[in-house]
Amino acid sequence: MNSISRTAKTLDKVFAVIYWIMLICVVVAFIGTSIGAIAVFRGTPLIDSNRIYTLNFGNLKLMPAPGILAEIITEDFNRGVFTAYFFFIPHSIIWILMLRTVRNVLAPFIRQEPFHDTIAKGLKRLAILLTINTALSAVASVLTDHFIRNGLNIHELFLGDGLFPDRFVGAVWEQPSIDVTPLLFAGALYLLSKVFQYGQELQTLSDETL
Numbered sequence: 001m002n003s004i005s006r007t008a009k010t011l012d013k014v015f016a017v018i019y020w021i022m023l024i025c026v027v028v029a030f031i032g033t034s035i036g037a038i039a040v041f042r043g044t045p046l047i048d049s050n051r052i053y054t055l056n057f058g059n060l061k062l063m064p065a066p067g068i069l070a071e072i073i074t075e076d077f078n079r080g081v082f083t084a085y086f087f088f089i090p091h092s093i094i095w096i097l098m099l100r101t102v103r104n105v106l107a108p109f110i111r112q113e114p115f116h117d118t119i120a121k122g123l124k125r126l127a128i129l130l131t132i133n134t135a136l137s138a139v140a141s142v143l144t145d146h147f148i149r150n151g152l153n154i155h156e157l158f159l160g161d162g163l164f165p166d167r168f169v170g171a172v173w174e175q176p177s178i179d180v181t182p183l184l185f186a187g188a189l190y191l192l193s194k195v196f197q198y199g200q201e202l203q204t205l206s207d208e209t210l
Helices: 002-041 068-072 075-110 117-151 154-158 181-209
Strands: 055-057 060-062
Touching: 002 075, 075 117, 117 181
Parallel strands: none
Antiparallel strands: 055 060
């Protein structure tokens, strides 16, 4: 039990550092998003025609010449960018809540109380938060893809007088994929919470018997 307590203390310190890093990132992202939203509402475009931007296609990154992106984007592209930003904030808040919950789950192990009711409640809460986070990821992926798909003319970018004239014969968007793997972990956490809840009930029954 001492070994479990020491391991829990170490993990708690690691999660504490991650927690504060995430908290700072959320504050910075919120400030940056607010400034960007105010700038757009005042008429400032998100894309500056005099700057070079990077198009990220997985491990492939392209840097079009200045002015190309500014000519082929629409308001839908701007909406897609802000959709991604605004979904980043609730994502981060949920991760912060999950980190706090993990630390609450570790606390009884540090005190060498493996069947404290906090553990079962914390694991169940983690399962719920992970499910919500997965749903938010799916919605953000679909909405962002929709706005950028309609806001960025990839035919003009790759097939017209854009990056590679006469080098390609077609350009299409793939449908966004949704990863449901976190839901499996959420289900496992929920079942694990039931195991700890049963262990806590047995511990309570044993204490009452004694």
